Amino acid sequence: MLSANHLDYMITDLALYRFYTSTTICLPDFGIICPLKNNLEVQYHDINDANTLHSLQLHPHDFFVFQTGLPVTLIPDDMCIYLMIRLNPAFLLNLFSADRFSSLPVCHLASQFWAETLYAILNMSHLYVTNKEKNEFQIISNLYNTLDSFFPPVVPLKKSSQLRHSEKRKELILSYIENHIQDTFRQNKTARVLGLTPQYLSAWFQKNFNCTFSDYILNKKIEAIKLWLRYTSISEIEIAEQFHFKSVDILQNAMFQQCGLSLFQYRETFQKKETLSLPDSGNKLPLSPYYDELLSTNLTHTPSSTDIFPVEEDIHKISHKSVRYCPNSWKYLLNMGYAYQFNDNRMQIQLRKFQKEVHFKYGRICRLLDLTTLHSINHTTRYGFENIFLLLDDMLQLDLIPFIELGYKHAKIHFQFHETQILTMDEEVCSYYDKLIQILPDFLRACCNRYGIETVKLWEFSVYYDFIEEYEHLSTITFRQYMDYYQTIRSLIKSLVPEAKIGGADFNIFLPFELWEDKFRTLQDSQITMDFITINAYGGVMTDSEIHLSLDSDYMSNKIKEATKLINSYYPSIPVLITEFSFCYTSRNYLNDMIFSSCFLASFLIENMHLVKGMGYFTMSDLSVSYSDSWNLFFGGNGLFNYIGIPKPTYHIYKFFRELGTQIIGHSSDYLITTDSNYHFQALFINYVHINEEAAYDIHNKKLLDTPEQLFAHTTPQTLHIQIEQAVPGTYLFKTYTVNAFNGNILSYWAKCSSITHLSKQDYETFEQLAQPGINLYTKNVSSDELLDFTVHLEPSEVKLILIDYIEN
Structure with a gap:
């Protein structure tokens, strides 16, 4: 099985096609079609009502997104050239919440796209067909940035600042469950993570949903599993393991009790292998030459001053738009x-x-x-x-x-x-x-x-x-x-x-x-x-x-x-x-x-x-x-x-x-920033310094005990200015854990000991205390601009973990 963040796991195919006559396709993946030359009519039946036929007229640079197993008829206007991207449904299900996944709009008009978004999608395709292995990480970065155009976030009816305390708590509890739905839930642990008592959490579910905590978790798991059965080909056994059911039989019984269908029967309702139909590979166009011409003539993009938000060079803007799953x-x-x-x-x-x-x-x-x-x-x-x-x-x-x-x-x-x-x-x-x-x-x-x-x-x-x-x-x-x-x-x-x-x-x-x-x-x-x-x-x-x-x-x-x-x-x-x-x-x-x-x-x-x-x-x-x-x-x-x-x-x-949280919202060679919700962020920072030639050839590197600076490449302290967007306004507690030459590292203390053959209990406790990371606490306020702004200073060879938690409005 490919890694969940491997490019071939994300994009199952990307190609350019030329069609003269109408054709019907039905994919095992999520499909994205974009006409690049001439118009294209798209016809498909409503997924919930087979008698309702939808017809859409796509113009060049419009996008049409359709689901796994949905037969789609493509009717070209004269000769039509179109781009098709096929995305792995399992990748999308791991990336987006069930609500966000289910609210997928099917048509995206070029007139409503930002120029940068359209350019980024086509540039990503160009990199893919030119040399996807060489450009893998650049393609993935573009892919995450553009997926938000197709899967817009679900907008709450009220802003967080307008919510009452009870409503905020409800949002916090439910968003935590949504973000961890594949995990094993235990009421005591969940209550502790949320800062509640198990008794309160139990009573809260009885009051708000008239069910137990366990029943609510089971129902939400089944709702999520239905999406995996509907859109993916992953086996029932693997799905049971993924959602931490002790056996597939237990999942089978839970599924049957909720909807009266077995796992296989529910999947068969939506997926019929005999209807799958892929586009004729004989209609593929030579790829790179066409993109070279397209990107150099029609879509050459020079951003204007209104296109880009002016920021200082050392500011790292972190946005929820670039969220992706954090591997385990x-x-x-x-x-x-x-x-x-x-x-x-x-x-x-x-x-x-x-x-x-x-x-x-x-x-x-x-x-x-x-x-x-x-x-x-x-x-x-x-x-x-x-x-x-x-x-x-x-x-x-x-x-x-x-x-x-x-x-x-x-x-x-x-x-x-x-x-x-x-x-x-x-x-x-x-x-x-x-x-x-x-x-x-x-x-x-x-x-x-x-x-x-x-x-x-x-x-x-x-x-x-x-x-x-x-x-x-x-x-x-x-x-x-x-x-x-x-x-x-x-x-x-x-x-x-x-x-x-x-x-x-x-x-x-x-x-x-x-x-x-x-x-x-x-x-x-x-x-x-x-x-x-x-x-x-x-x-x-x-x-x-x-x-x-x-x-x-x-x-x-x-x-x-x-x-x-x-x-x-x-x-x-x-x-x-x-x-x-x-x-x-x-x-x-x-x-x-x-x-x-x-x-x-x-x-x-x-x-x-x-x-x-x-x-x-x-x-x-x-x-x-x-x-x-x-x-x-x-x-x-x-x-x-x-x-x-x-x-x-x-x-x-x-x-x-x-x-760290379950979703990555910021990633570079110097840091990894994650989240579980708009109320909690976790940030790991590194100022890595590599060894020099002397250290590379030294047998034991004993100089670390007295002159460690002689064994490493020359470097300077690093300062990172971080801005996390879409943070809930209010006060946040910053808890910083530091590991460096003086915190979480007792090598220098040990080197000064006169005797270490036999440690007393007091010696051991002292060493154990010195081996702990340094801890620092402070608070910051976020105003109505929803921008969580902070600076991190890193000495050479230093690692910092910063836990950022919302504490009050």
Whole structure:
């Protein structure tokens, strides 16, 4: 499945057609038609009354928007040239509220368009047909800006300033539910988020809607699901998962009780596959030459002084018109380490703390079946899984879905720029796989008996292959042997738990993409099926046979973009997961312990979370890479916690992302601004500074302990002036959390300690307090101009989260 913010997910087709005679089309997408030469008559029957025929005359640069499954007859006036854009209904449903989606006007006259809007749409099309891969992000930006022309916001009867206090509260409650309708709702949590008591919220729904909170949520979910059934082809099972129903049967019963139809019957009412009819591809025109002529002659646009609102260069205007969905891929995967490490109670404590504060979806655990025990019963060997169940019980109680890494994977640490194996495996690779295949059926049956197949079918299994060892000619197993084992493992799991997802194989961005393509062709030739493809991403590069950290600040993001594009070219419908990523691939580098890594992490998540389905930072805890050389509070380990459980700066980045809203209204390389409603805004700011050549080649970067400025590129403080439009007039509380060299980072304090071998309770509490981000509070007023205006000052290597909440009128 493509990422929700991938261009091919948004626009399913864009082309230019020439027609001489009438034709009827019926699309599986939302269609937009714009005549560019001569007039075009459009005829269609009313969606709610088949006996009513509508007829519209479109002139050049008028736009006609029509829904999924609606037959439309196009009657050209002489020869007509028209542009057709097809948009994925799922993309639109995630982008707009149900009310806004349902209020779609079908005809947009050129005379009512702003010149910039028309120009932007056609320019976006020009970029798309010229080179959509190269211009992807510019096209997406144009697309978001122009969609508001087709999906105008629903205008309330009264302005927020005219609403009584009870009406504002009603708007706040209902808008929160609308914006989070796909989430799991719990009355206590919802009340806490809204600043209410559960008792008040319960009584409020009884008074206003004569129903319980749960019944209202269920009804609103069903209303939203009806749109997904009506306009998309997404399966009923996927829709049930998307809206957090425990099973499709529960959703089926709720649907039937509300409208007397099954999910399939409701979809069939609107979607009839036999009526689908696409335009004849033989009528497509050569694209780029026509657009070049069109844009250079008819639509050359020079904005006048009245077209553009005069602003200062450093002002960033943030508008709700450019809203888009904020992906959750950043919290898809929590790397927990190797199974044997969870014998350490500190690991369990850190896991509980992190999951409580951030709440990841999947927990990735490596070599789980190594915890299998053997028992001799009546002279027969039986497998025992009691140690595994202790770990799985903890994960499931924390609402973590197991992501089980299978395969022969060494437990390694990186002392310098080479790997040192610290966990010796006695068996050969092939014998390990043979034993794994022997244990796996009994393990899955035991899990289904203990947790139920409905739980186990949600688990994901990834079969690892070490491409780096193969590349360095150290591997004792070939890729073809790996494929045979993968197929066997997949068949075993699918035979017992058909719905479980199985994938692999951890391609590494360090390796040439020619090697990737060779493996993809091998997989395709062997007809290997994967439910997802996994990749690893680290900042290591090789120059002149020497490995070092990359000096290019965009190295990893560019590699991810190239990798996902390559994977999508071979497997366009398979999700991509970044199962491991970090800038430092060595686990003895002090860059991992300081503010640099938190700035990198924030920047990486912002730049890449829309490209993949999920990603997992490596790793949760320094305990997973502790060794005889690491009995210090910090030792350059690449975890989010140090080994005694004190959060590192990177830990706070995940907490910051947890606070972000569901809709992105502002996005650049320096910030991400989100919202849940006109009353709440969240803004994340970064002043990222990359390493210099000295740091790139240094083995441990110990200079960070006394002269950190010597390891980074020269930069200056940054000031951003932000203006958020359409804010509700009144007073807002600004709560700023800061992570920098002096806040949320104890590396400098630790370096000054005379002894850290044994910390007293008071020492630990002091360090824990120093590890917290700095907090600052202030208020600002918004007047009737509905402009929320504020300035953010960022020192080099600093991250700030600003939570902005409406508090009073």
